Amino acid sequence: MFSIYCPHCCEYREEEEFHAIGEAHIARPVxxxxxxxxxxxxxxxxxxxxxxxxxEQWVHAIGCRKFFNxxxxxxxxxxxxTYKIGEAPAFVA
Amino acid sequence: MFDxxxxxxxxxxxxxxxxxxxxxxAESPLAHLDQFHSHTNIDTxxxxxxxxxxxxxxxxxxxxxxxxxxxxxKKVLLCELPKTLACIYTNExxxxxxxxxxxxxxxxxxxxxxxxxxLREALVGHYSLCNISGGQTVLVLSGHHAHDVLxxxxxxxxxxxxxxxxxxxxTTLAKSQAIICRKDKTTWELxxxxxxxxxxxxxxxxxxSEFK
Ligand SMILES: [Zn+2]
Numbered sequence: 001m002f003s004i005y006c007p008h009c010c011e012y013r014e015e016e017e018f019h020a021i022g023e024a025h026i027a028r029p030v031x032x033x034x035x036x037x038x039x040x041x042x043x044x045x046x047x048x049x050x051x052x053x054x055x056e057q058w059v060h061a062i063g064c065r066k067f068f069n070x071x072x073x074x075x076x077x078x079x080x081x082t083y084k085i086g087e088a089p090a091f092v093a
Numbered sequence: 094m095f096d097x098x099x100x101x102x103x104x105x106x107x108x109x110x111x112x113x114x115x116x117x118x119a120e121s122p123l124a125h126l127d128q129f130h131s132h133t134n135i136d137t138x139x140x141x142x143x144x145x146x147x148x149x150x151x152x153x154x155x156x157x158x159x160x161x162x163x164x165x166x167k168k169v170l171l172c173e174l175p176k177t178l179a180c181i182y183t184n185e186x187x188x189x190x191x192x193x194x195x196x197x198x199x200x201x202x203x204x205x206x207x208x209x210x211x212l213r214e215a216l217v218g219h220y221s222l223c224n225i226s227g228g229q230t231v232l233v234l235s236g237h238h239a240h241d242v243l244x245x246x247x248x249x250x251x252x253x254x255x256x257x258x259x260x261x262x263x264t265t266l267a268k269s270q271a272i273i274c275r276k277d278k279t280t281w282e283l284x285x286x287x288x289x290x291x292x293x294x295x296x297x298x299x300x301x302s303e304f305k
Binding site: 063 | 177178191192193195248249262263264265270
C-alpha cells in the first residue's frame with residue numbers, strides 16, 4: 001500500500017487515485033509576446049531534474065480532481081509534504 | 094468588461110424532460126437489462142443491487158466561504174452544504190461533497206428543473222450549476238454483505254472507522270470509479286458515469302453472487 005495525503009480531501013488515499021503532472025511553481029510569463037523563442041521554449045520545455053528534493057505538481061485524478069504540490073526526494077522517493085497550490089513548501093533544498 | 098447581465102442570471106435554461114405531448118420515453122443507462130431482469134436483479138437480505146434511475150443530478154460549484162453563496166443555498170435547499178467528504182440526506186434531496194468547491198445534488202427527476210430555477214434565482218455572482226442527470230446514474234448496494242462486496246471492489250477502506258454513515262468518497266471501483274455514499278449501516282449509494290453503468294452493474298452482480 002502506498003498512500004498519498006490529499007490536502008483537499010484532508011486524508012491519505014491510494015496512490016492509484018493520483019497522477020504526477022511535473023515540476024511545480026512554474027509561473028506563466030505575464031507577456032508571452034515579449035519573449036524570445038528561447039525564453040518561450042524554456043518556459044514550455046526546460047525542467048529541473050534535481051537529485052534530492054523536488055517540488056512537483058500532482059492531481060487527485062480519481063478523487064476531488066484538484067491539483068496540489070508534493071515535495072519529494074528523488075533519491076529515496078520519500079514524500080516530505082503535500083501542500084495546496086499557492087502555498088509555500090516547508091521543505092526546500 | 095463585466096457583464097451586468099451576469100448578476101441577473103440571464104442564462105438560458107431548459108427542462109431536459111420532454112412534456113407529455115412529445116412521444117418520447119426516458120431510458121436509463123441500464124434499460125437494456127430489463128429484458129433479463131429476472132436474471133440480473135439481486136434482492137436478498139444478504140445483498141441487494143438496484144438502480145435508482147431518472148433522478149435529477151445537479152452539479153453545483155461555488156465558493157463555500159462566500160456568505161452570499163452560502164445564504165442563497167440555505168434559502169433554497171433549507172440546509173447547509175456538506176463539509177469535506179460528507180453527504181446529507183433530507184426528505185427531498187441528497188447532497189454530497191465532491192471537491193472543495195463542488196457538490197452533487199440529487200432530487201426526483203421531475204423536480205430538477207424547478208430546483209435549478211430556484212437556485213439560479215437565489216444565487217448571484219460567480220457560481221456554476223449544471224444539470225448532468227443524463228450523464229450518470231445511481232446504484233444502490235445494500236444488505237449485510239454490501240460491505241463485503243465493496244471491500245473487494247475498491248481500494249478505499251470501507252470499515253466503519255474510516256467510512257462512517259454520512260461519508261461520501263470519489264474513488265476507484267473495480268476498473269472504473271464512482272462516488273460512494275454511505276446512507277446507513279448497510280446501504281451504500283454508488284453514483285456512476287452513464288457509460289460505465291453497464292460494466293459496473295455486471296461487475297457488482299458478479300461480485301455479489303457469492304453472498305446471495
Ligand atoms: Zn483529493
